[in-house]
Amino acid sequence: MGRDKRLLVVDWEREPVPLWRRQLNVLRRLAPAELLISGLPDLDYPLDVTVVPDKIKDAGPLAGIASCLEVAQSRLVLVLAVDLPHITPEYLASLVQAAAPGRGVVPAIEHELEPVAAVYPVEAVRTAFACVQRGERSVQAFARRLVQNGLVNIRPVTAGEAPLFRNWNSPQDIGE
Numbered sequence: 001m002g003r004d005k006r007l008l009v010v011d012w013e014r015e016p017v018p019l020w021r022r023q024l025n026v027l028r029r030l031a032p033a034e035l036l037i038s039g040l041p042d043l044d045y046p047l048d049v050t051v052v053p054d055k056i057k058d059a060g061p062l063a064g065i066a067s068c069l070e071v072a073q074s075r076l077v078l079v080l081a082v083d084l085p086h087i088t089p090e091y092l093a094s095l096v097q098a099a100a101p102g103r104g105v106v107p108a109i110e111h112e113l114e115p116v117a118a119v120y121p122v123e124a125v126r127t128a129f130a131c132v133q134r135g136e137r138s139v140q141a142f143a144r145r146l147v148q149n150g151l152v153n154i155r156p157v158t159a160g161e162a163p164l165f166r167n168w169n170s171p172q173d174i175g176e
Contacts, residue, residue: 005083006043019082024049026080029089030096033074038064056129060137061116066128069120075101081116083167091164095119095155104152106143107165114157114165115143124151 006020017025020043027035034050038061041051052071054063061081069077076099078092098105099119107114116139124146131142146152157165 006039010085019085022085023080023082023087026087026089026092027078030078030093032078034072036068036072036077038068056132059132060139062128062137062139062142063132065120065139065142066125066132069122069125069128072122075122076104076119077122078119079116081167084117084165086164086166087117088164091161092117098153098155102151104146105155106147106152107157107161108154109157109162109165113140113143113154115139117165118143118152120146121151127151 006018008019009016010019010022011017012022012025020037024035024037024046035048037045037049037051038054039051040053045051050071052064052067055067055070056063065077065079068079076096078096080087080092095105095107095117096119099121102121102123104118104120104124106118124142127145127149128142131137131145136142143152147154
């Protein structure tokens with residue numbers, strides 16, 4: 001995209017806010033026990049947020065997921081990518097409700113998993129770090145491995161829910 005997606009501006013309740021703040025507001029609606037942000041403490045994050053640097057540098061989103069799973073105090077971790085500006089608190093709440101201790105939920109549109117808006121059990125941390133250490137950076141492959149190991153269930157995304165997963169990967173996506 002050529003610029004920091006976190007800083008792209010989106011409307012949140014009729015107010016322009018950076019995308020990272022919008023996602024944080026979405027997550028706050030769920031009243032989580034803790035709020036973790038994967039990355040660097042380079043923005044003015046609120047005090048109730050814990051910034052978790054990647055334990056393995058330059059290894060993509062999976063390294064961030066692994067690092068957050070490692071430090072999480074909760075048994076389940078809801079992951080939400082910053083570049084999903086249409087996701088709703090209601091949808092995320094439905095994912096959390098479908099999860100159980102030791103068993104997360106990964107949405108899927110047809111056969112394509114949506115692993116950056118998913119719930120993972122903390123037990124997935126070992127798999128996440130093993131993938132990253134082997135150079136396997138694909139969050140899709142990680143999620144598929146968790147399905148095979150019985151750590152997550154796949155939840156089909158309905159046609160009405162599919163627009164929630166439109167992400168911002170290029171400047172053209174922003175004008176949706």
